[in-house]
Amino acid sequence: MIPRSKPLRAVILLAVLGGAGSLIWALSNVRQGYEPRQPIYFRHSRMAGAPKWTVNAQGDSVNVGGSNIPCLYCHTMPYKGRHATVPSTAVCMNCHQTVGQNFEWVIKLKDYWARGEPIPWVKVHDLPDFVYFDHSTHMNAVTQEGKAKVACEDCHGKVQDMDVVKVQNAFNMGWCLTCHRKPEMGASTDCVVCHR
Ligand code: HEC
Ligand code: HEC
Ligand code: HEC
Ligand code: HEC
Ligand code: HEC
Structure with a gap:
């Protein structure tokens, strides 16, 4: 049974992920700069x-x-x-x-x-399944003045200038949190927001 209390869930999550965590952490630094070869040279x-x-x-x-x-x-x-x-x-x-x-x-x-064969594009960005990320909530978030808080470029860089898409940021927890902590973002840093 999944406990209903959020802090308890977070503690269990920590315990479960703890073991696998160090390995994932070690591998995660490899992500920035990842630039896989695609089946079609699409620029x-x-x-x-x-x-x-x-x-x-x-x-x-x-x-x-x-x-x-x-x-x-x-x-x-x-x-x-x-x-x-x-x-x-x-x-x-x-x-x-x-x-x-x-x-x-x-x-x-x-x-x-x-x-009639789909093009087998290789995923460039791929977060682990235990992380929740939603593009729409990020793209629709606006400041009190009605300005968008984030743009594609803030996370993905200037894709329009790239021949091959390359991961521009760490895309690990530290990177998510660095932005979430900025006061102007008004974004949560609760564990359960990203690990639900
Ligand atoms: C809105 C129109 C449009 C769409 C949609 C479009 N293209 Fe293109 N594409 C172009 C134009 C215009 C050119 C340049 C042709 C030229 O220079 O004669 C081009 C050129 C190309 C080239 C050759 C140039 C190069 O980079 O070597 C490739 C490959 C290509 N497109 C792939 C794709 C793929 C894959 C998709 C779908 C994911 C796509 N295009 C969708 C308009 C489009
Ligand atoms: C003509 C269609 C087309 C346009 C326009 C286009 N993209 Fe793409 N995009 C693709 C295709 C096809 C792929 C998969 C192949 C690849 O990764 O290059 C892709 C891949 C990506 C990826 C990597 C996806 C992954 O697997 O993680 C990102 C990020 C991205 N695009 C962002 C953008 C941004 C930002 C813009 C506007 C500046 C843009 N794209 C404009 C067709 C397009
Ligand atoms: C706040 C950061 C952020 C912003 C802003 C952002 N993305 Fe992403 N994008 C991500 C993350 C994180 C992933 C990996 C998601 C996953 O693996 O589940 C991703 C994955 C993608 C992918 C791969 C397929 C998919 O949908 O998961 C494409 C394509 C893409 N983004 C395009 C865009 C475009 C176009 C924009 C602007 C309209 C944009 N992104 C804005 C963080 C962002
Ligand atoms: C460039 C800044 C930025 C980055 C990087 C970023 N976020 Fe966010 N995030 C935001 C903003 C802004 C909001 C919305 C705040 C609000 O409610 O206006 C948000 C909200 C969220 C939410 C709550 C809304 C929802 O979708 O349920 C989740 C979950 C989230 N982010 C996950 C992530 C994850 C996971 C990453 C890293 C892979 C990430 N974010 C990276 C800026 C960012
Ligand atoms: C803004 C989103 C976000 C928040 C908030 C967040 N995490 Fe994460 N967390 C991530 C992402 C993204 C990863 C995946 C990291 C990777 O693959 O490199 C992750 C990975 C993890 C891991 C796996 C091990 C590791 O270090 O990579 C653990 C354990 C974890 N988080 C616990 C927590 C706890 C506990 C909290 C609350 C204090 C928390 N997280 C808050 C986004 C978040």
Whole structure:
């Protein structure tokens, strides 16, 4: 039976996690900088980044930068649910039925689509299951003046400038708490808020 008292639950949690904890702690420092290779060389800089126009050898103006696609076009859920969610191939195909047909990786993308096979994207961020994190509560939190308290960038860095997404912060308990303790965040540091 799970005890109803919150302090008791926290003590039991401590006891249960204590053993595994030291191992997890040792491994957790590896997380910052994690930058797994993806099945498709998808570059956020090309899709979500700002355009950069140059003139090529033929004298044509070409965009070697990005297309300014908003994060929410592809990650549709961060204001609505726990997970920001990674887009399905159908979202890519909204444009790539017609756009960029000669690019090597667009051809590979269309092969997955034609086979009806989802792209096996490798998770970049992955908290342990005993931690509760919800994107929507973070994205919807506002100051008294109505300003958003956090932005994607505060946790994930400038993804729009990255070729390959890389973990920009420690994503361990100390990191969560450092932000939660800032008075302007008004966020709780109770164990049971994140361990429920
Ligand atoms: C055209 C669609 C698209 C746009 C626009 C886009 N993303 Fe992504 N994003 C993806 C795909 C596909 C992945 C999975 C592959 C990867 O990790 O690169 C991903 C992965 C991520 C991840 C890592 C997910 C994980 O596994 O932990 C983060 C963080 C992220 N995006 C943030 C952003 C932010 C912030 C923006 C806006 C600046 C943005 N994305 C714009 C498609 C998009
Ligand atoms: C809103 C339209 C749009 C969506 C949605 C979109 N793209 Fe693109 N994509 C573009 C444009 C525009 C280009 C640049 C084409 C050019 O330069 O001719 C491009 C280029 C690319 C390239 C080739 C350039 C490079 O980085 O090598 C790849 C690969 C690519 N997209 C993958 C994806 C994937 C994967 C998704 C879905 C997660 C996606 N795109 C969703 C518009 C889009
Ligand atoms: C307060 C910090 C924080 C902010 C702000 C934040 N994220 Fe995240 N994000 C995380 C954490 C923590 C995870 C890992 C969640 C997990 O493993 O359960 C994550 C995971 C993700 C993932 C991987 C899939 C998923 O949904 O879990 C994507 C994609 C992502 N974030 C995109 C975004 C985008 C886009 C924004 C802005 C709209 C954003 N995030 C804002 C902390 C944040
Ligand atoms: C950049 C600052 C920042 C970081 C980093 C951050 N948080 Fe938060 N967190 C907030 C803010 C702001 C709130 C909402 C405060 C309010 O109610 O206005 C919040 C609220 C919460 C809540 C309570 C609301 C809910 O969803 O039930 C939980 C749980 C939480 N955060 C978990 C985490 C975890 C776990 C991490 C680390 C993986 C984390 N946070 C990292 C700023 C942050
Ligand atoms: C703001 C969110 C947050 C709060 C509040 C929080 N934790 Fe954590 N906790 C985490 C995250 C995230 C991890 C995962 C760390 C990792 O994987 O590196 C974690 C991991 C742990 C672990 C596993 C061992 C370890 O050190 O990684 C224990 C035990 C733990 N927390 C106990 C507590 C106790 C006791 C409290 C109250 C004093 C507390 N936590 C408050 C987010 C939080």
